[in-house]
Amino acid sequence: MSQLFSKENKEAFFGPLGANNPVAVQVLGICSALAVTAQVEPAIVMGLSVTVIVAMANVIISLLRKTVPNRIRIIVQLVVVAALVTIVSQILKAFAYDVSVQLSVYIGLIITNCILMGRLEAFAMQNGPWESFLDGIGNGLGYAWVLVAVAFFRELFGSGTLFGIQIVPQALYDLGYINCGIMLTPVAALVLVGCIIWVMKIREEKAAKK
Amino acid sequence: MAFIKNILDQMKPTFSEGGKLSAFGSLFDAAETFFYVPNETSKAYGAHIHDAIDSKRGIFFVIIAMIPAILFGMYNIGLQHDLALGQDTGLVMQFLYGLGVLLPKIIVSYAVGLGIEVAIAQFKKEEVHEGFFVTGMLIPMIVPVNCPLWIMAIATAFAVIFAKEIFGGTGMNIFNPALVTRAFLFFAYPSMMSGDKVWVNGSYMDSIGGPSADAVTAATPLGQLGAGEAVTYSPMDTIIGTIPGSIGETSFIAILIGAVILIWAGIASWKIIVSTFVGGALLAAVCTPEVAGFEWWMHLTVGGFAFGAVFMATDPVTACRTENGKYIYGFIIGALAIIIRQFNPGYPEGMMMAILMGNLLAPLIDYCFVQSNINKRMNRAK
Numbered sequence: 001m002s003q004l005f006s007k008e009n010k011e012a013f014f015g016p017l018g019a020n021n022p023v024a025v026q027v028l029g030i031c032s033a034l035a036v037t038a039q040v041e042p043a044i045v046m047g048l049s050v051t052v053i054v055a056m057a058n059v060i061i062s063l064l065r066k067t068v069p070n071r072i073r074i075i076v077q078l079v080v081v082a083a084l085v086t087i088v089s090q091i092l093k094a095f096a097y098d099v100s101v102q103l104s105v106y107i108g109l110i111i112t113n114c115i116l117m118g119r120l121e122a123f124a125m126q127n128g129p130w131e132s133f134l135d136g137i138g139n140g141l142g143y144a145w146v147l148v149a150v151a152f153f154r155e156l157f158g159s160g161t162l163f164g165i166q167i168v169p170q171a172l173y174d175l176g177y178i179n180c181g182i183m184l185t186p187v188a189a190l191v192l193v194g195c196i197i198w199v200m201k202i203r204e205e206k207a208a209k210k
Numbered sequence: 211m212a213f214i215k216n217i218l219d220q221m222k223p224t225f226s227e228g229g230k231l232s233a234f235g236s237l238f239d240a241a242e243t244f245f246y247v248p249n250e251t252s253k254a255y256g257a258h259i260h261d262a263i264d265s266k267r268g269i270f271f272v273i274i275a276m277i278p279a280i281l282f283g284m285y286n287i288g289l290q291h292d293l294a295l296g297q298d299t300g301l302v303m304q305f306l307y308g309l310g311v312l313l314p315k316i317i318v319s320y321a322v323g324l325g326i327e328v329a330i331a332q333f334k335k336e337e338v339h340e341g342f343f344v345t346g347m348l349i350p351m352i353v354p355v356n357c358p359l360w361i362m363a364i365a366t367a368f369a370v371i372f373a374k375e376i377f378g379g380t381g382m383n384i385f386n387p388a389l390v391t392r393a394f395l396f397f398a399y400p401s402m403m404s405g406d407k408v409w410v411n412g413s414y415m416d417s418i419g420g421p422s423a424d425a426v427t428a429a430t431p432l433g434q435l436g437a438g439e440a441v442t443y444s445p446m447d448t449i450i451g452t453i454p455g456s457i458g459e460t461s462f463i464a465i466l467i468g469a470v471i472l473i474w475a476g477i478a479s480w481k482i483i484v485s486t487f488v489g490g491a492l493l494a495a496v497c498t499p500e501v502a503g504f505e506w507w508m509h510l511t512v513g514g515f516a517f518g519a520v521f522m523a524t525d526p527v528t529a530c531r532t533e534n535g536k537y538i539y540g541f542i543i544g545a546l547a548i549i550i551r552q553f554n555p556g557y558p559e560g561m562m563m564a565i566l567m568g569n570l571l572a573p574l575i576d577y578c579f580v581q582s583n584i585n586k587r588m589n590r591a592k
Binding site for chain 2: 185
């Protein structure tokens with residue numbers, strides 16, 4: 001049991017949440033982070049979808065890593081990812097149709113998400129299934145929390161709602177408050193992602209000084 | 211004036227490193243250099259050009275040059291207010307009304323912008339840079355009279371942080387911070403920056419952003435042009451400036467006086483101003499359609515064209531620095547402004563976008579001219 005949660009494994013899981021975050025530090029997966037974060041709900045669904053797909057793909061590839069010929073490994077990775085994405089996309093269409101309409105092409109585009117290929121190439125090809133699973137979950141959640149944080153501010157200030165529920169009271173609108181229209185555009189998402197990177201850099205520098 | 215010097219000298223130890231109030235050291239430094247030229251000059255090494263005025267004095271000339279536009283803006287606020295309500299309170303009252311509307315805007319813009327600058331300067335242990343003195347004055351000039359104060363405060367904070375400080379502060383920014391403020395306002399709160407309800411002040415509450423039901427509808431000349439309607443303002447009105455529009459931009463004459471002061475003081479480049487007008491005039495002459503009441507040259511006198519050309523395109527930080535590049539930089543801005551006005555139905559006013567685009571292209575233009583000069587000299591050396 002202690003082997004399952006060794007120091008390396010903990011690092012594989014917690015690293016991507018903070019100091020090695022795929023979005024804020026490695027600057028991967030920015031395109032979807034800008035596209036799906038206008039509201040919190042699709043951001044959460046997108047984050048969870050990516051988490052599930054990265055984890056599963058990591059496990060499958062790490063099981064196959066010794067049998068796959070090196071020259072066709074990218075093709076194999078893509079086939080695995082594409083299959084998983086199709087499954088997730090179908091499940092979403094069946095059980096969460098509204099959100100899947102909102103996410104439109106971006107679920108399908110997970111296939112080309114840099115985080116996936118990056119983890120498969122960099123981690124799953126060298127490590128066993130359990131470590132790869134932890135790494136996948138960690139990276140997926142690292143991606144998800146950035147998405148949700150961006151979406152939180154965008155929805156709150158752009159539409160005055162959270163999860164579609166009105167948060168900013170009508171009384172404030174009567175006083176002359178107006179929703180910030182720029183928050184609904186991807187421009188604001190880029191600025192917010194930049195702010196998250198900024199904060200993480202400061203924390204990193206402080207940690208390095210200690 | 212000697213007593214100010216005495217007070218400052220007495221206070222200096224308190225604010226210096228180790229003093230009681232060293233946390234406000236940058237604020238003190240700003241006040242001191244505001245009143246007196248700093249007594250340290252650059253050392254006698256390197257290829258620096260010594261000049262009697264530092265950038266604080268230079269920036270003061272820009273404020274002085276803006277005074278005619280500011281004063282006329284105040285008068286025009288009162289005038290448009292009276293016209294909308296169908297009354298005539300006389301010149302003095304109109305001016306005082308405008309003063310009352312404009313002053314809160316100026317205070318908010320300076321308080322927010324300087325507050326952030328001082329905080330950051332103190333945090334980074336640098337002195338406060340003076341760039342915001344002009345920016346803080348430009349921001350109230352380029353917003354509509356009914357732009358609420360809290361929205362202006364947010365936009366100013368955004369511009370100071372994201373257009374200036376993260377690039378390294380005064381002198382390092384790519385885009386003109388005042389225009390970034392306006393661009394932010396334009397995209398974040400379009401209902402407060404465009405349309406026909408923001409240009410004329412119906413009641414005083416409108417101008418500070420309180421709840422108001424009696425917004426006054428009045429289209430700017432460019433709004434009418436953009437909607438394809440007949441322009442109801444006479445050419446003379448657009449030159450004198452008694453038309454609805456952003457606060458400082460309406461009077462062509464006041465801006466022209468400012469331009470003369472700036473060029474005389476050597477602050478602004480006449481090359482940029484002239485080439486902007488040439489570029490604008492050329493495109494306006496070619497592509498202005500037949501609209502009742504609108505001559506092609508009125509493109510240069512309405513909207514923010516003149517104000518942008520004189521006060522914003524010439525910003526020495528964001529403009530081209532090569533002498534020949536300035537012609538091209540100005541021409542691009544002037545031409546683009548008219549192209550956006552004429553061919554993009556979404557934006558009746560194009561000067562803001564045009565100058566931001568010019569800012570973006572300025573380093574490239576500079577690079578081309580510097581490289582061609584280097585190549586020329588290299589060929590000569592062969």
